[in-house]
Amino acid sequence: MKNYICYSINNTLNQFNMADTEKLVEQLVTQHGKTRNSLLPVLQGVVREEHFLSDTAMIAIAKALNLSSADVYGTASFYTFLETEPRGENIIRVCKTITCKMKGKQQVIEAIENHLKIKEGETTRNKKFTLLAANCLGWCHKGPVMLVNDDVYPHVAPDQIVDILDKYC
Amino acid sequence: MKSKKLQRVDFIFDCAGCEPIEVVKKALKMSREEVVSSIIESGLKGRGGAGFPTGMKWKFAKDEVADTKYVICNADEGEPGTFKDREILDVVPNKVLSGMAICAYAIGSKEGIIYLRGEYNFLLPKLNGQIDEFNNNLSKIGLDFAVSIRSGSGAYICGEETALFESMEGRRGEPRNKPPFPTKSGYNGKPTVINNVETLVYTAMIINMGVEEFKAVGTMDSRGSKVFSVSGDTPKAGIHELELGLNVADFVEEFGDGDTKAVQVGGASGHCVPRKLFKETIIGFEGIPTGGSMMIFNSTRSMFNVLNDYLEFFAEESCGQCTPCRIGTQQLIKGVEQVKRGEMQSEYLDQLIKLTETMKIASKCGLGQSVANSFSSIVTNFREEMIY
Numbered sequence A: 001m002k003n004y005i006c007y008s009i010n011n012t013l014n015q016f017n018m019a020d021t022e023k024l025v026e027q028l029v030t031q032h033g034k035t036r037n038s039l040l041p042v043l044q045g046v047v048r049e050e051h052f053l054s055d056t057a058m059i060a061i062a063k064a065l066n067l068s069s070a071d072v073y074g075t076a077s078f079y080t081f082l083e084t085e086p087r088g089e090n091i092i093r094v095c096k097t098i099t100c101k102m103k104g105k106q107q108v109i110e111a112i113e114n115h116l117k118i119k120e121g122e123t124t125r126n127k128k129f130t131l132l133a134a135n136c137l138g139w140c141h142k143g144p145v146m147l148v149n150d151d152v153y154p155h156v157a158p159d160q161i162v163d164i165l166d167k168y169c
Numbered sequence B: 001m002k003s004k005k006l007q008r009v010d011f012i013f014d015c016a017g018c019e020p021i022e023v024v025k026k027a028l029k030m031s032r033e034e035v036v037s038s039i040i041e042s043g044l045k046g047r048g049g050a051g052f053p054t055g056m057k058w059k060f061a062k063d064e065v066a067d068t069k070y071v072i073c074n075a076d077e078g079e080p081g082t083f084k085d086r087e088i089l090d091v092v093p094n095k096v097l098s099g100m101a102i103c104a105y106a107i108g109s110k111e112g113i114i115y116l117r118g119e120y121n122f123l124l125p126k127l128n129g130q131i132d133e134f135n136n137n138l139s140k141i142g143l144d145f146a147v148s149i150r151s152g153s154g155a156y157i158c159g160e161e162t163a164l165f166e167s168m169e170g171r172r173g174e175p176r177n178k179p180p181f182p183t184k185s186g187y188n189g190k191p192t193v194i195n196n197v198e199t200l201v202y203t204a205m206i207i208n209m210g211v212e213e214f215k216a217v218g219t220m221d222s223r224g225s226k227v228f229s230v231s232g233d234t235p236k237a238g239i240h241e242l243e244l245g246l247n248v249a250d251f252v253e254e255f256g257d258g259d260t261k262a263v264q265v266g267g268a269s270g271h272c273v274p275r276k277l278f279k280e281t282i283i284g285f286e287g288i289p290t291g292g293s294m295m296i297f298n299s300t301r302s303m304f305n306v307l308n309d310y311l312e313f314f315a316e317e318s319c320g321q322c323t324p325c326r327i328g329t330q331q332l333i334k335g336v337e338q339v340k341r342g343e344m345q346s347e348y349l350d351q352l353i354k355l356t357e358t359m360k361i362a363s364k365c366g367l368g369q370s371v372a373n374s375f376s377s378i379v380t381n382f383r384e385e386m387i388y
Ligand SMILES: Cc1cc2nc3c(=O)[nH]c(=O)nc-3n(C[C@H](O)[C@H](O)[C@H](O)COP(=O)(O)O)c2cc1C
Pocket: B045, B046, B047, B048, B049, B050, B051, B052, B054, B074, B075, B076, B077, B078, B079, B156, B157, B158, B159, B160, B161, B162, B194, B195, B196, B197, B199, B200, B365, B366, B367
């Protein structure tokens, strides 16, 4: 039952209360400065803590930086890493570009899908993991490669997946 | 055209005889004009893909009168098949920082920023420490310049210089019209020099070893060496610094697996060179310029799949701002698939090539403009693979 926690259904994760989110935004704006130039660092800071940008967060950011919330959403939605949909605590990105395709990225994706019982693009029910495909990650000489959050796994083999993902449970 | 023999060079990663902060000191002993003219004389061209003469860029920025100027290091490295900037920043970050400092002295800038792609965030803890230390050393030697770092958020288009400024200003990464060029109006509307990671290291090396030693390497049109990212069907995948001006045949001889069918020079936005053109194709500004991505394909690979992969990449990464690129990339995917399924005659491929030519003329930035490179080189040279 090594992976019990990976499968357990616990929907309390990933739920942030409004006051906490607003406090986080306030902290980030103080840290990065109250100008539009700080918008990306602030958005990135919220995603780091809460894994996605909730409406609450975007409205709070808009207020703090004196922008319209449509402007904040419009900017965030441009960037792949600034998620506006709820995501898991850990984001797995497998490179799908040509060299990694040639080196077996598909087998890696299937190993992850089998282990987590989700498909590419989905999030586990306990909100622990989201599995995404990404464009070239800059490790083509060591493909296939995947990122889990900021951590890089070059030359990743399907039979290493269980051990790697366990580290994040 | 005569090509150079394959020659390994070690300017970038070798640290013997090069203490980065000492190189900055050496530059500070020169006049600002001397620094700029050294870089101009060296013939160094940008290593980020576009190949603009670096010294001229610095001169334009130096000649601008402004209260604030910026030096930006473009570390957004997103071209498929490129991974050398990551390695440079990981292994010799101080050389990059000294290139930025030398540029700052030359153009009169107090603020430098590294724009690092989000996929390379794992470098941040180490890099932040090294930047702090370097900034300290700069103030000790009396240069009023400090570098900070900004992260990207997973958008290839933000590597385009004006999209990168938009992103740093808190906006969608949509390229601007040029002119005005960054040296006149860049980040925050101020004169800005933006250079690739590798370009900045070469500027420091030119100051360190002198113009003549640098110029002795490479060819008339392509001075110096280049860091290549080699991947695909090769037993020698990795990062290799080579003298510019070699031909693809010699490259394949060294890096191929004995069965090389094609080399994609310059990533998805570069050109595909088929076996029959290996000998006559020179890697450099007189032939095919490259940001360093060299993807090798052997005879087991389907060039249809390769092209399709590049097209999907462009369609996903297009910022969508201008119609020729937004719609064009999607139509190209549809078109090649229709031909492959036999729903369209093979002549339709010529229509599609025409479409990429239109995109080249009508697109706003390098992304839409360069789709024609890989599209026509693959479709022309591997036409039968597109059809059957
Ligand atoms: C779609 C697109 C993506 C680009 N990506 C990068 C990149 O990741 N890194 C880079 O240095 N230059 C990139 N460039 C080129 C930059 O716009 C710019 O020319 C370059 O940073 C200038 O530096 P250099 O003269 O030292 O090469 C890109 C250009 C385009 C059109």
